[in-house]
Amino acid sequence: MRNMRLKKLSPVIGAVCLILAIFASGRAPGWSEEAAVKYRGNVNLKPFDCRDITRSSFIQRVCYDKKNEYMLINLRGTYYHYCEIDSDTVSSLLGADSMGRYYNASIKGPFDCRTHRIPEY
Numbered sequence: 433m434r435n436m437r438l439k440k441l442s443p444v445i446g447a448v449c450l451i452l453a454i455f456a457s458g459r460a461p462g463w464s465e466e467a468a469v470k471y472r473g474n475v476n477l478k479p480f481d482c483r484d485i486t487r488s489s490f491i492q493r494v495c496y497d498k499k500n501e502y503m504l505i506n507l508r509g510t511y512y513h514y515c516e517i518d519s520d521t522v523s524s525l526l527g528a529d530s531m532g533r534y535y536n537a538s539i540k541g542p543f544d545c546r547t548h549r550i551p552e553y
Contacts, residue, residue, distance in 0.1 A: 467495065467504055469511045471545070475504060476553055483526065490532035496522045500551035503543070505535070514539055515548035 465477045480495040493506035496519070503514045503522055521538065528534035 467511045469513050488531045502551050513545050514543035515545040517543040
């Protein structure tokens with residue numbers, strides 16, 4: 433009798449586990465992830481190459497759209513955007529000994545979206 437109940441429950445348990453895994457990852461098949469970007473609003477991350485950053489206490493994630501030279505960066509839980517930023521600068525940021533120092537010295541001012549073209553999505 434007990435075995436019978438477990439067999440009936442196992443597909444339900446599997447489905448629940450799958451749903452929990454999807455919600456935990458924040459991504460599901462067919463769903464587009466979005467980032468709420470300060471001073472811009474929501475941006476669909478589909479065209480971006482995103483990297484989670486674990487070696488910085490300041491920078492948590494970097495998303496880059498090479499085609500539009502547009503970078504989103506998550507700084508302590510808030511996304512900011514940078515416009516007309518070349519891929520070499522983004523690569524240098526990702527490879528910097530101190531990503532926070534590199535960001536402050538080389539990205540924060542020169543690629544400000546108030547003075548550069550903001551791509552449309």
